[in-house]
Amino acid sequence: MSSQMSSTAVLTWFDHSGRKSLPWQQDRNPYRVWISEIMLQQTQVATVIGYYETFMQRFPDVQSLAAAPLDDVLALWAGLGYYSRARNLHAAAKYVVEHFGGVFPKTVEDMCELPGIGRSTAGAVLSLGSNIRAPILDGNVKRVLCRVAGIRLYDDLRRNEQKLWLLADELTPTKRVADYNQAMMDIGATVCTRGTPNCGVCPFSQSCVAEAEQNFSVYPGSKPSKVLPEKSTRMLVLLNARHEVLLQQRPPSGIWGGLWVLPEVPELLSPGEFAEQFGQATDLRALEPLRHTFSHFHLDIHTYAGVMQGASSRIMDAPWRWQPMVELKAVGLPAPIQKLLKQIAAGA
Known part of the structure; x- marks a missing residue:
């Protein structure tokens, strides 16, 4: 050529x-x-x-x-x-x-x-x-x-x-x-x-x-397929009286590194037990699970939403913050967390 x-x-x-x-x-x-x-x-x-x-x-x-x-x-x-x-x-x-x-x-x-x-x-x-x-x-x-x-x-x-x-x-x-x-x-x-x-x-x-x-599919061909593993996590949507949501910043490296996400419930605690450390949560209810697919695994997000009657001041230090629901664009949120919070804001 x-x-x-x-x-x-x-x-x-x-x-x-x-x-x-x-x-x-x-x-x-x-x-x-x-x-x-x-x-x-x-x-x-x-x-x-x-x-x-x-x-x-x-x-x-x-x-x-x-x-x-x-x-x-x-x-x-x-x-x-x-x-x-x-x-x-x-x-x-x-x-x-x-x-x-x-x-x-x-x-x-x-x-x-x-x-x-x-x-x-x-x-x-x-x-x-x-x-x-x-x-x-x-x-x-x-x-x-x-x-x-x-x-x-x-x-x-x-x-x-x-x-x-x-x-x-x-x-x-x-x-x-x-x-x-x-x-x-x-x-x-x-x-x-x-x-x-x-x-x-x-x-x-x-x-x-x-x-x-007249054979286009073989060039370059298909990347060998692999079955993606499935993982799951539990997260809390906690709103206070000022209509602010509690967010947690991820570590600087890894999945969603440096972004702000909903608090993740530790494996050995129930959502209610975990929520207690932030104050008194009422009406804690399970939302529809959401699946998000990364390049190398599926993540099923199980979310529990509640309203905080009182909040501990210590969570205002990094990596926690109360973020106004009307100012979510001011922080870096992963797409599935954006989607969840939009549903909450819309009353879904």
Whole structure:
């Protein structure tokens, strides 16, 4: 496959069909591209746009992000999921300010020193943000190249990923690298989709193994499936007379790290016994269980709601707080906790 011919065809496709009006494509710089790339990991473009615009208003540059409390960052991230991304984002901003003087690195190797940044994200930030030649290999680009080259990714994952990186590097041009990499991501997102690809408008149409075979599902193929384990937890929704809800901050690492959640009932206590340490709870009742699925397990949340007649002052210290129900957006709450509290607020 001629890299020159392929990159030329891709750039021609981009000129008439590529996406050019997304928020992070305006006033482009490494910081703006980096925020978008991290948000777009595991999340659809349509979902990201609103979060991105709000985030950039609050943190317009790496200095403002580095200086912000992690709580503020997590509050704006709430609902996007995969919260380690937000924690890494905050840590990486501090690293850029402290070790690179607030200027993003210019090499893949230096970019990969930043928390939460791997080779493909580094390549995207360098190429899209600074037009520095660097190949990318995100999920969409992997699918395109697997189909074009006829690579069954999961037959030998490590070896085949090495093949894909070599192919990505071979195809990446020296000029207009930002447009080329954006085009490759766009082709994967809008043309060479997981379902039925639109081969008639694809710049790789004449040299694609999957199209020649009319067999798209085997390239890259399906990731070996696994049965997700099931876990459960019990939580309390405790409201006081001021219509505030009691929240507990999670440890900085692990599931929902640094976010605010409902108090979790220890295994050896009943919900009523646990509630007693916060004051006198009345009308404690079980709500409909809620299942939330993470990437590696299912979590069944059993919730008990009650009204506090009196509250201990000691719980005002971290990691506890009484949060007004009308100001829930001010703190970082995981999506299922947001959903539960919305139901409570609506009288469900």
